[in-house]
Amino acid sequence: MLGIGPESGSEVWVGRQRELRVVRTAVARLAQGAGSVLWLVGEPGIGKSALLTAAATEAAGRGYQVFRATADQLSQQSSLSVLLTCLGVRQGTDPLRAEITQALRRPPSPLSATGSALAAVAEMLVALVDESCAVAPTVLIVDDAHRMDGPSTVVWRRLAAHAEQAPLLLVAAHSQDPARPPGRTAAVGRSHEHLLRLAPFDEEEVADFLAQFLGAPPGATLTQWAGAAMGNPLHLRELVDVLLRENLIEVVDGHADLCDGGADRVPPALTDSLVARLSLVPAAADTVRTAALLGTEFAVTDLSVVLGRPVRQLAHELQSAVAARILASSGERMVFWHPLIRQALYDTIPLSLRRALHLDLARELAAAGTGPVSVAQQLLAAGVVESQWVPDWLETWAPALTASDPAVAVRLLETQLGQLPPDDRRRPAFVVALARALHAVGRWDEAAERAREAVTVATGSDECCEMCWLLVRALNRRGRTGEAEVVLRQVLARPDLSDPWRGRLLAALALVERAGAGALDEADATARGALAAGERSGDPYATAYASTVLSLTSSVRRDHGAALRHADRALAVLAGHPEHPDLEMYAVHWRMFSLQNLSRWAEAETALWQSGEIRRRAGYRAGVATGVPEAVLLYWCGQWDDARAALARVADEPSSLSYAGLRRGGPALLGRGVAALIAVRREEHAGVEEHLRSGADGPLDSVADRESRDFLLVARALRAEQQGDLRRALSTLSPLLHRWPGEMTLTHQWLADLIRLAQALDDRATVAAVLDLGRAEAEAERVPGRAAAMQLRCVGLATHDPEPLRAAVAHYRSAGPRIELAATLEDLAVVLAGHGMAAECRAVAAEAVELYTGINAPWDIRRTEARLRRQGVRRGASGPRASRPASGWAALTATERRIAVQVAEGRSTSEIATSMFLARRTVQTHISRALAKLGLHSRVQIAREVLRHAEPQTGAR
Secondary structure (H helix, E strand, O other), X not given: OEXXXXXXOOOEEOOOHHHHHHHHHHHHHHHHOOOEEEEEEEOOOOXXXXXXXXXXXXXXXXXXXXXXXXXXXXXXXXXXXXXXXHHOOOXXXXXXXXXXXXXXXXXXXXXXXXXXXXXXXXXXXXXXXXXXXXXXXXXXXXXXXXXXXXXXXXXXXXXXXXXXXXXXXXXXXXXXXXXXOOOOOOOOOOOOEEEEEOOOOOHHHHHHHHHHHHOOOEOXXXXXHHHHHOOOXXXXXXXXXXXXXXXXXXXXOOEEEEOOOHHHOOOHHHHHHHHHHHHHOHHHHHHHHHHXXXXXXXXXXXXXXXXXXXXXXXXXXXXXXXHOOOEEEEOOEEEEOOHHHHHHHHHOOOHXXXXXXXXXXXXXXXXXXXXXXXXXXXXXXXXXXXXXXXXXXXXXXXXXXXXXXXXXXXXXXXXXXXXXXOOOOOHHHHHHHHHHHHHHOOOHHHHHHHHHHHHHXXXXXXXXXXXXXXXXXXXXXXXXXXXXXXXXXXXXXXXXXXXXXXXXXXHHHHHHHHHHHOOHHHHHHHHHXXXXXXXXXXXXXXXXXHHHHHHHHHHHOOOHHHHHHHHHHHHHHXXXXXXXXXXXXXXXXXXXXXXXXXXXHHHHHHHHHHHHHHXXXXXXXOOOOOOHHHHHHHHHOOOHHHHHHHHHHHHHOHHHOOOOOOOOOHHHHHHHHHHHHHHHHOOOHHHHHHHHHOOOOOOOOOHHHHOOOHHHHHHHHHHHHHOOOHHHHHHHHHHHHOOOOOOOOOHHHHHHHHHHHHHHOOOHHHHHHHHHHHHHHHHHOOOOOHHHHHHHHHHHHHHXXXXXXXXXXXXXXXXXXXXXXXXXHHHHHHHHHHOOOHHHHHHHHHHHHHHHHHOOXXXXXXXXXXXXXXXXXXXXXXXXXOOOOOOOHHHOOHHHHHHHHHHHOOOOHHHHHHHHOOOHHHHHHHHHHHHHHHOOOOHHHHHHHHHHHHHHHHHHO
């Protein structure tokens, strides 16, 4: 740490250890008669002066001669004035300084002359430095060296050339100037010359700095506010001074943070400090203030429109604001470097003027044909939007606004409806638009209420059908299946119903019939009627919707080949219709599900990629981002880290827990079950109980409720087994032996666990019941698939016969999935041990343990070893170990490593999220976990760690 000490009134800087070492090394070189040249380059307030002071203090402590020119002393810009001031020529009384002073007084003044007179003074200055070095090691320090004139620079370069062979240290600070490339004066090139670019503090250094002054590490809110300083130590100190002066800091639970109420207001003194940054770019001040009205992020084209100036005229001003770290580039848009900077600029505009300006900006953007979101944001910022042109504009643009940003559409439509007279002709259109927008953002109860209102004011049959459709979707999302069915039957009874709407509504009714009471035959018939109506009308949505319902009912009947054909038909019909991503995603997930059941796992993983492509194309639109079916596939494939990433995306986007109008919220329960089962198998005890408490104890009112609970029941059973309560484990799983009519649950995938638990309890009746159910499931498959392979496993386990188990292992090796291969190998090893086939048993067990190790499943390894010990077989200490280290590079999951590599490549959080089909918050969570495991504090440190671990592999690639 570079510290001058707060007790002396000087700044205390952290994070400059590397630069300080360079300074101290350069001072130490003087003792050997060798000198150096140091250039410190950085923006104002970055810590250059503190390093200059450190150099002076270090040199003075060694008894060296120190000459320094400060910024205040460099106010007179004249030839050689920098060096004259630095060396104290005018104040000196020694012979050489006196001679230089006389030369300065002799007319014509060398300071205004050229040629030999100026050269003579320059030579005397060089001689003065040489004389000083002969007496003692000498240090020349210049602050604000960018103010050096030409002659001073020439002399400085001459001195620099001799510094390597003389006890002379030259240290100069050069501020970055947007109009002048940093370091131009330095011209570093020799080995004894060093250019130190002082970067802003990273997150760790900012935290250390704040802790220095506040006596405790910063809390979350203060850390966020500190971002406004952009890592600049001077600005950080100003922030701390303001917050302390305003009594806005308190220490709670060992962390210094803003006290209650402090986070909701920006102190005027801090606003003044942030606004003062505009002094760095005076020519761009008005442009930046106008940009603040457009938001924290804005399009340059919008700024061009409201300023009435072409982009090319704004380019230089915006570039200077970027260089001054007021603005930054964000893809095709620009952002304020920190929201507090934008807020400070925004708050300097009086409220009444601000609202008027926002309304003017909205009008100008609308007249220029700018996108509806930009116009709507300005209208919302204006507050009261009673101008006559606004309702006319909103009537035209409401559909496009809802498609682009439904949340903004909801706010603007609600505001506008509150201002329209009751008899305004546009009110019905706004009610309809609001119902659409509310549904798009997942506010189901309000969407249902507005849709009911819209049905009464809708004009025309198609609009009325659309509102009924929205109403049904909203009711279905809230689990109000009975109400949805009533609405559907009422609207289907209308004589003026068109075939496209008949097809869509019949398909929705088929889903309700199956999901509610499990009426599979009725659902089939209704879906086929929907398909016929869709084909008659040529409506791709109705046709594809009906096909996905038929895929679902075929899967319930275990006709997985037919289910796949229906899903493929839906996708073929939707090809070329990107406006229906929710239905396309639904069809892809049914295709993926059918391929799993047919044991075509490689093709199922290809469908997983297709699912990501739809999500990317749809731009994470609500109803398209559900990752639960993907997480289930990834679970069985042994890609548990990726499964968790998919579930984290769902947690970040709650509205994506079901498809738009197609399913109710059962996937939420299924997702929690997958997360719980992974946590149990990995023995992550801290999070297991929270997962296990959620979900499956609620009322099971419908088939859809029951078929989403199996993963959670299995997780609870395994947890009971871990705790030694086998009877509770078996009773927890036993409900899976009974499937309601029309229920989808793939009970066969859990049957081996039931047999294992029943055998441990000598419960022969349950073993027999499981075998009967497994046989029925296998026979129900029109094409032998997963149930048939599981039946082989169950028979081998129940009868202690290795041959069916060997056949099952062969199947899983060739087709997958990884999890079932590992579990079947475990069962085979136990049976082989019972037959005394120890050598084969150990080989098979080693393969099972290796697979379990690869997915980090310590519970499964411990269970395997315990089952083998009961048979008198021990694997030995040489087997693979299961547990992943708690810290260090090896502790990172596969997903965390992939994200770390992209961090090292310089990608932003948003770019990583896009490339991995994750939510931005999910990526940030993974980065935070990686930082904790690695014991690091910044993205820069992650990059270094990635490079360090990549180095040994370079030659192998």
